[in-house]
Amino acid sequence: MIKHDATYQLAALRAGTVTARELMTTTLDRINDINPGINAIVALRDRDTLLDEAERAPQGPLQGLPMAIKDLTETAGIVTSYGSPAFRDHVPAADSPMVARLRRAGAVIIGKTNTPEFGLGSHSYNPVYGVTRNPYDRTRSAGGSSGGAGAALATRMVALADGSDMMGSLRNPAGWNNVFGFRPSYGLVAGSGPGDLFLAQLSTEGPMARSIRDLELLLAIQSEHDPRHPHSSGPYRPEATGAKLRIGWLGNWGGAYTMEPGVLELCEAAVRVFEDLGHSVTALAPPFPAEALWEAWTLLRSWTIAGNLAPLLRKSPELVKPELQWEIERGLAATAADIRRASAIRSDWFRCTARMKVDILALPSAQIFAFDADWHWPQQIAGTTMDSYHRWMEIVVPASLTGLPALCVPAGFSSEGTPMGVQLIGHRGQDAAVLNLGREYEAATDWIACGPAI
Numbered sequence: 001m002i003k004h005d006a007t008y009q010l011a012a013l014r015a016g017t018v019t020a021r022e023l024m025t026t027t028l029d030r031i032n033d034i035n036p037g038i039n040a041i042v043a044l045r046d047r048d049t050l051l052d053e054a055e056r057a058p059q060g061p062l063q064g065l066p067m068a069i070k071d072l073t074e075t076a077g078i079v080t081s082y083g084s085p086a087f088r089d090h091v092p093a094a095d096s097p098m099v100a101r102l103r104r105a106g107a108v109i110i111g112k113t114n115t116p117e118f119g120l121g122s123h124s125y126n127p128v129y130g131v132t133r134n135p136y137d138r139t140r141s142a143g144g145s146s147g148g149a150g151a152a153l154a155t156r157m158v159a160l161a162d163g164s165d166m167m168g169s170l171r172n173p174a175g176w177n178n179v180f181g182f183r184p185s186y187g188l189v190a191g192s193g194p195g196d197l198f199l200a201q202l203s204t205e206g207p208m209a210r211s212i213r214d215l216e217l218l219l220a221i222q223s224e225h226d227p228r229h230p231h232s233s234g235p236y237r238p239e240a241t242g243a244k245l246r247i248g249w250l251g252n253w254g255g256a257y258t259m260e261p262g263v264l265e266l267c268e269a270a271v272r273v274f275e276d277l278g279h280s281v282t283a284l285a286p287p288f289p290a291e292a293l294w295e296a297w298t299l300l301r302s303w304t305i306a307g308n309l310a311p312l313l314r315k316s317p318e319l320v321k322p323e324l325q326w327e328i329e330r331g332l333a334a335t336a337a338d339i340r341r342a343s344a345i346r347s348d349w350f351r352c353t354a355r356m357k358v359d360i361l362a363l364p365s366a367q368i369f370a371f372d373a374d375w376h377w378p379q380q381i382a383g384t385t386m387d388s389y390h391r392w393m394e395i396v397v398p399a400s401l402t403g404l405p406a407l408c409v410p411a412g413f414s415s416e417g418t419p420m421g422v423q424l425i426g427h428r429g430q431d432a433a434v435l436n437l438g439r440e441y442e443a444a445t446d447w448i449a450c451g452p453a454i
Contacts, residue, residue, distance in 0.1 A: 002026050005211040006065060006159035006218075013064045020064030024054040024108065027066040031110075031157050034454055037138060040151035041068050041158075042129045043079045044111040054108050061221065062160075063106030070149055070162055071112040071129075072119050073205070074192070075099050078109065083117040083126030086312060086319040096192040098162065098205055098222055105221045113148030113161060117321050118309065121377055122172040122366070122393050124148055131373050134176060135452035136418050140370035143173030149208050150177035155454055159210070160218050166203035167301065168365070168396030171408035174208055175365035175421020178410045178447055180438065181208045182215050185428050186403025187233045189219075190226035197231060200304045201403055210448050212439040215407075219431075239432035247274050247424075248284040248358035252367075256290035257395045258384040260368040262414055267364040267422050270411035270445075277440050284361075288352050290394070296345035297397045298330070298388075299338055306331025323376075323389045350402040353427065360437060365421035367395050369414045399423065405431040407438045410447035419447075 001009060001018055012018045028047055035041050050066070057064045069075045072082055074096040081087045095103065103109065114124050114132045124132040124147025132147045134140040135154045142151040146163030150173030153161050163170045165183040174181025189205045191197075207218035216238055223234030249271050252259050275281050305327040313320050313328045320328075353361075371378050377389045386392050399406035405428070408421040426434040442448070 002030055002156050002159065004159075006209065006214045007211065009159055010062065010065060020054040020057060021051055023064060024051055024066055027110070027157070034155050034157055037133070038135055038151050038155055039130055039132050040114055040142070040148040040155065041110070042071060042112050042114050042148065045078065050108060050110055057106045057108050058104065060104060060106035061217065062102065065107050065160065066110045066158060067102060067107045067160055067162070068111045068113045068152060068158055069099055069109055070146055070164060071115045072145070072164060073099060073162065075109060075112065078112060080112065081128045082119070083115050083128055084319065085127050086316055088128050097190060097226060098192065101221050101224050102162070113146070113152055115145045115148060118324060119145035119164065119166065119169060120323055120327065121145070121389055122168055123375070123377060124173070133373050134370045134418065135454060136178070137370065137416070139373055140418055141176070141373050141375070143176040143366070143370065145169040146181070146208060147173045150174055150179055150181070153177065153179045153208055153210055154452055156451070160214055161208040162205060162218070162222065163208045164203060164205045165400070167390060167400055168393050170206050170208060171365045171396055171406060171421065171423055172393060174408040175411070176370045176419055178419035178450065179208060179210050180212060180215055180410075181408045182206050182219065182435065183399060183406040184219065184223065184236070185233070185405045185431050187231035188236060188431060189222045189234065190229035190232035197229070200307070202301060202304055202400060204403070212435055212442050216435060233429075236431060239436070241433065241436055245279045245359040245433070245437060246357065247271065247279055247281045247360045247362055248356070249281055249362045250284050250286070251363070253290050253395070254286040256286065257367055258381045259364070260381055263364050263367065263369065263420060266414070266420055267411050270409070270422050271362045273441060273444055274437070277444060282358070284358070287356065288349050292345050293349060293397050293401060294394060296342040297401050299334055299342040300346065302327045302331035303334045303339060304331070346401050349398070353402060353404065359426065359433065361398070361425040363395055363398070363423045363425070364411070365396070365408045365423050367392050369416070369420060370418045396423070399425045402428070404428055405434045407434045409438050409441050410445070412447060413450070
């Protein structure tokens with residue numbers, strides 16, 4: 001049962017061929033067997049409590065389905081550590097809006113999925129729970145920051161997983177774990193809590209799954225319209241279309257993005273599948289200076305992070321990892337002129353994407369295959385030194401900077417057997433078109449069937 005996707009499991013629950021208690025038992029047994037070697041699920045709750053909750057789950061589209069929530073998202077009654085020793089014992093009194101939606105839909109929250117400290121860096125390790133390992137090679141990283149979610153999906157410990165994406169955190173771990181991850185258009189999934197609604201639009205929550213139909217199932221619940229958030233544009237609604245799309249392959253952005261050997265060739269071959277499906281694929285010249293995008297991104301990212309976490313640095317500097325301290329200090333040093341310049345670049349790029357004569361931009365989901373799990377981050381790629389802890393993930397910035405919908409689909413495997421993904425980036429608001437394209441690709445390739453040897 002647990003080898004099937006969530007849609008299948010839920011149909012079996014509704015048909016009565018399996019009970020919620022049986023599904024929960026099988027899920028917890030699987031976690032007990034697999035998780036010690038992967039470390040994807042953390043803060044796992046008591047078995048008897050979960051079995052009881054499974055039987056009493058409220059009616060809804062996810063009734064009785066076990067789910068674990070990313071450990072950056074407030075979850076009532078369960079430790080939400082953000083991967084930080086400063087929050088090792090933090091147990092929220094209330095759910096975030098998204099978790100509340102999942103509970104109302106009938107999901108049974110079993111625990112959390114591992115993430116890097118405060119989600120910084122696309123490698124899921126932290127001083128609270130340790131390292132999440134790649135199911136296809138346990139010496140390698142599972143990616144991040146939704147690395148625990150990606151690894152839990154790949155190993156069939158859960159059938160659906162939430163994630164969040166600032167700098168590829170729904171895309172990098174999806175690619176490295178051979179599953180699907182979708183960053184929705186900004187505003188489709190309403191953000192959590194009060195605070196600024198205009199300046200900090202770099203991050204969003206979204207779904208991860210082993211099928212496109214499961215992505216849409218979860219996205220429809222995550223994107224429930226929230227009148228407290230005026231940017232809320234949900235709920236997501238699928239759209240049937242047979243339109244043939246124009247796909248622009250950007251590769252390594254004219255050489256601006258350094259790639260490990262093998263990544264480009266693998267991803268370009270995956271993109272060529274769309275030609276067999278009747279879509280057009282055109283190799284594009286870089287549409288915008290990569291260094292300008294990086295300048296804007298790093299300024300706005302550091303400034304946003306400083307606004308959120310500078311108090312922690314002032315209060316407990318010994319609990320702040322060096323990468324976070326670097327981000328906060330850069331953000332605090334930014335001037336009004338710096339932020340205005342970064343926002344102007346972001347606006348120019350948004351105008352550029354709106355004028356493009358293609359429907360989809362295609363890029364690899366990372367510049368390197370999954371690296372050694374004991375590293376903090378890769379110091380170089382193909383002999384080129386990485387000048388920051390996140391430069392190796394620069395390739396995800398074009399979608400993140402302007403809140404475009406971006407789907408990561410599996411692209412195949414390296415010569416050493418580790419997965420890679422391709423980003424399919426659409427125009428703002430064209431989420432259904434991107435997911436429809438992903439569904440066609442899924443039917444033509446079925447990489448998901450190539451699960452890890454566990």
